[in-house]
Amino acid sequence: DSGVTQTPKHLITATGQRVTLRCSPRSGDLSVYWYQQSLDQGLQFLIQYYNGEERAKGNILERFSAQQFPDLHSELNLSSLELGDSALYFCASSQVGQGASEQYFGPGTRLTVT
């Protein structure tokens, strides 16, 4: 158990809908990272927050957004969902905001768009 929690574990929704994925980092970690993992691909970095502020941006679509709250939990919002958005979404946390740091991954949320 990494100490990172994600909810829900599974999510099935229809195209055009909007969903919110939730992540609670390990106790003491200030950074949260979001990743997308499609069936035949590795992990694609989406976005990072550090202590409530956006720190780095990766391949995140404009239909997607995220935020980190004062209690450090984070939410990833996915809107106007398309079939291609079906994937595993992982959250990871680390102590530092940038530079070399081990990331601890949550169990993931499996999103299925039908």
Next chain:
Amino acid sequence: GESVGLHLPTLSVQEGDNSIINCAYSNSASDYFIWYKQESGKGPQFIIDIRSNMDKRQGQRVTVLLNKTVKHLSLQIAATQPGDSAVYFCAENMEEASGTYKYIFGTGTRLKVLA
């Protein structure tokens, strides 16, 4: 559990043998590298890391080798066990022009341990 990377390269190793998993990274400026293990239905799990000022680092049953000349990283697992069966990812940490850092993950290699 979930299947990750149905078409990943696969390495099959006999139980008790040593495994070597290779990774080519993309950016010569990357200064930190990590190997992750991902079992079916689970999130990636940290195995070992190495900084660019080193060329070898050893952990428990695992060794990471870094060859900066050819931008190559390898993970060696000694005395491979059935519990080592998983998908293994390398990741490089690089600083962007904006001063931010991000991780780039490789596509992964599936390790199958044969009894």
